[in-house]
Amino acid sequence: MKDTTMTAHTRMTVLGETDERYDEILTPAALDFVARLHDQFAGRRHERLLERMRVRKAIENGRNLRFLPETASIREDRSWRVAGAGPGLEDRRVEITGPTDRKMTVNALNSGAKGWLADLEDATSPTWHNIIGGQVNLYDAIRGQVDFTTPEGKEYRVGFETPTIILRPRGWHLVEKHLSYTDRAGSTKPASGSLVDFGLYFFHNAQALIESGRGPYFYLPKIENHLEARLWDDVFTFSENALGLDRGTIRATVLIETITAAFEMEEILYELRDHCAGLNAGRWDYIFSLIKTYRDRGPAFVLPDRDRITMTVPFMRAYTELLVATCHRRGAHAIGGMSAFIPNRRDPEATRRALAKVSDDKHREATDGFDGSWVAHPDLVEVAMAEFDAVLGERPNQVERQRTDVWVTAGDLLDLSSIDHEVTDAGVRANVSVALRYVESWLRGTGAAAIDGLMEDAATAEISRSQLWQWIHHRIRTTEGTRITRDLVSVLIDQQLATTPRTDEDRFDDAAAIVRMVALEDEFPTFLTIPAYAHYLVDTPSDEAAGVPQEVAA
Structure with missing residues (x-):
């Protein structure tokens, strides 16, 4: 039974309809915590989004990205390291990604992967049901109560060993219009999707995750610079203090999936160093970001057919090699991206081709020095695992492997001249x-x-x-x-x-x-x-x- 009555508590107002068990997530205490996050960080979030617009305008007007001279001392100081892996994050050789619906939750937990990127961002359509229903499913998964039976009678049961859950909240640019926030001055606006997703999950599950021998872990999407990473770090510190947790209990992996962030990898690690586990090469968003950022800069920045933009083209090689070298220099995990090919259980030949392409992709990543990678389907876990097993053996990762052979310039990251620009x-x-x-x-x-x-x-x-x-x-x-x-x-x-x-x-x-x-x-x-x-x-x-x-x- 659904109730569409608006519910208000403190300064967070629930505008979306309520459904079974939503009240377990949208509790007064949880909403109060989300309101406190907005009190502290909503204004800074707005400032960071305005800065994105300014940077894009400057690039549109002819400025090229560069490594920041004002943060050179951070890059040149070889003494600092990030916190690194928390409990349950030491071995990340294969992580499965996907939305948080009930079926995917069970399939991910049974996949045999080392980690599950529980996605409230690009793999989730942000309907109110998906967002809050996903929080219910995560709540149950963490407590071992996520089994379910479909209306057709098919049973889904979770096995004993399950992956470490890593939540990906929505990016800073997205709002949650089914929750409104009223600030202390009385102004009301939609809530931040990032703060809602993070806040509800952390408030309800941090202690249970710690008691299970793991912890509250997050993937941070769409970050464009180190100041956005600093904002997240302050959110983490505030939240740990609010719940009485030790500093550094939270661990975050940042997706380097914007062209601007690629020029600030070390600075991003530095800002999050007390909470950081690693970086991820978010290849598809990275390509999109490059197109978006340089879209008005002439034919030299026009990319060819999408299927021609592979991970072996020079500007993509430069990006991934820089990521691995940067991470390992600072004691961070380097996590590879997602090959889009998936098997088809009704088409053995299509499955064979998909498995071969995924195997090639993961072989390249493992031999390049990545500590793990992503797959989008349970049937791909085994083939990806085999490629990383062949390189890692019994080691949980290869963070100790230093890529001293890597030297990437700003020009390398923007080298589109060496690819063909063929559009068909x-x-x-x-x-x-x-x-x-x-x-x-x-x-x-x-x-x-x-x-x-x-x-x-x-x-x-x-x-x-x-x-x-x-x-x-x-x-x-x-x-x-x-x-x-x-x-x-x-x-x-x-x-x-x-x-x-x-x-x-x-x-x-x-x-x-x-x-x-x-x-x-x-x-x-x-x-x-x-x-x-x-x-x-x-x-x-x-x-x-x-x-x-x-x-x-x-």
């Missing part, structure tokens, strides 16, 4: 197809979708739509001679709609409206999920309609 008709059609089908899935509440043998999430959809935008604005011509225009892409969207099987429940018409908005308009939305969320996943008027800049709407 098929590449354009593929981007339209993926963007449309993924967004439709996202609108129906599924944030990780298997499409054409690949696991697509918000990051890969962002690549697809941002490439379309960039190709249109730079009047790129395909190798077949086709000029990429708004009209062409609009026709391709219509053709995709016409050839896609439809149901009464599908959201393809809404998905098409979103894709046109984020790929065909003059303005480039910083994230497609911001307008999509505001217009389609909540019932409140959108901030965009009121003229509020997307990323600072909260």
